[in-house]
Amino acid sequence: MVISSDRQPAVGFIFVTLVLIVLGFGIIIPVLPGLVTEFEGGSTAEGAHSFGWLVGSFALMQFIAAPVLGALSDQYGRRRIILIALGGSAVDYLLMGFAPSLGWLFVARIIAGLTAGALATCNAYVADVTPPEKRAQGFGLLGAAFGLGFAIGPAIGGFLGGINLRLPFFLAAGCVGFNWLYGAWVLPESLPLANRRKFEWRRANPVGALLNLRRLHGIGGLAGVHFLFMTGHTMLQSIWVLYMGYRFGWSPGQVGISLMVVGVASAIVQMRLVGPILQRTGEKTGLVLGLLWTAIVFVLYGVAPQGWMIYVLVCLGTLGGITGPAAQALITRRVPADEQGAVQGSFGSLASLAGVFGPPLAAWSFGACIAPGTRVQLPGVAFFEAALLCLAALVLALRTLGAPPAAAPAPARV
DSSP: OOOOTTOOOOHHHHHHHHHHHHHHHHHHTTTHHHHHHHHTTTOHHHHHHHHHHHHHHHHHHHHHHHHHHHHHHHHHOHHHHHHHHHHHHHHHHHHHHHOSSHHHHHHHHHHHHHTOOHHHHHHHHHHHHSOGGGHHHHHHHHHHHHHHHHHHHHHHHHHHHHHOTTHHHHHHHHHHHHHHHHHHHTOOOOSOGGGOOOOOHHHHSHHHHHHHGGGSTTHHHHHHHHHHHHHHHHHHHHHHHHHHHHHHOOOHHHHHHHHHHHHHHHHHIIIIIHHHHHHHHOHHHHHHHHHHHHHHHHHHHHHOOSTHHHHHHHHHHGGGGGHHHHHHHHHHHTSOGGGHHHHHHHHHHHHHHHHHHHHHHHHHHHHHHHSTTOSSOOTTHHHHHHHHHHHHHHHHHHHHHTSOOOOOOOOOOO
16 A cells, blocks of 8 residues: 655654554453453452463464564564554454353454564654654653553443443454554555665574574663563553452442553653653663662552552552653664664563563462462562562663663664
C-alpha cells in the first residue's frame, strides 16, 4: 500500500498507533483472569495458576518471535511489522471472545505472541525519527500513549465485563481492526532505505539475538537491568486483578477504574514530568531513582490494609515511569542506526522472556499463599518478590553505569 511521500514520519504518528494498541489490550485486562477462573470452576487459586500459564505461553511465543520481527523491520521497514502484529492481535481477541474452553484461550494467546512485535517496533520507530539527545523525551511520549490507552481501556473493559465477560474481547478486536486501517492508510514508514540492514538469522533467533547484544558496549548490563525490571512489572500486571478481587473484593468495574487511574497518572507523568526530570537529573541518575522508587511502591502495594490506599500508591508509583525512557535513551545512544530494530527486537524478546517467568511466579506464589490450609496467609507475596527484582536491577544498573564509556556509535540519520 502506497503512502503519500509528503507525509513525513514523526513521533505523533506512532503515538496514535500505540494508543490504539494499548486501548485494545487494556480493554481485556479486567476480564481475562475472570474468564480463566470461570473455566476453572470459580476457584481463585486454580484460576491464578492457569492464568499464570496462559500469560507465560504468550510471553514464550513473543520471546521466540520478537527478534525475528525486529530484524525484519530493519530490512523491510517498521510499518509492515506493525501491520503484521495488529493482524495477530485481532485474531487473538476474536478467538478469546468465542473460546468454548480454556484450551482455545491458549491457542489465541500463542497466535498473539508469535505476532506481537508492535511495541518493540514502535520503540525502533522513535529511534528512527528523533536525534539521540531527544530520544528520552520521545520515549516519554510513548509512555504517555501507553498511559492514555490504559486510562480508557480498562475502564471500558471493566464496565462491559460487568454485563458479559466476553463483550470486551469483541470491542478490543474492533479497536485493533481500526488500528490496522490507520496503519495501512495513514502511518508513514520511518526507516530510510539507506539505514536498512539485510535480514540475518544469527541476529533473528532469540538466543543469538541476545548474545549479539554483548558486542555493544554497556548494552549487556542494561539488558540485565531491563530484564529484571520487566520481570517485576509483569508480576504486578499479572496478579493485579486477582489480588484486588481477593484482598479488597473489587469487581471488574472497580478494577477497571483502578487501572484507569494508573493510565491517567502515567500519561501525566510521561507527558509532563519525564522530560523535565531527566533533563535535571540526567538519564543515568533518572534510571537509578526510578528503580529505587518503584521497589518502594511495590512493597507498599503488598502491605496496604485498605483499598483506597491503592489509588494513592498508584499516583505515587507512576513517578517511577522515568525508568523506561531513561533506559531506552541510554540504550539507543549505544546502538548504530542500522541495528536499532534488531536491538529493540532483542529487548522486546527480553521483555517477553520476563513474561515467561514473572506471571507464573506471581500467580503460583499468590495461589500458594491464599490456598486453604496455608500456614501463613500472604496475598501480597508477589509484590514483595517484584520489589526484590527491582532492587537487583538497581544494583546491576549502578555497576553498569559506573563502567568507563566507549566511543559512541554513529548517530541515526533522521
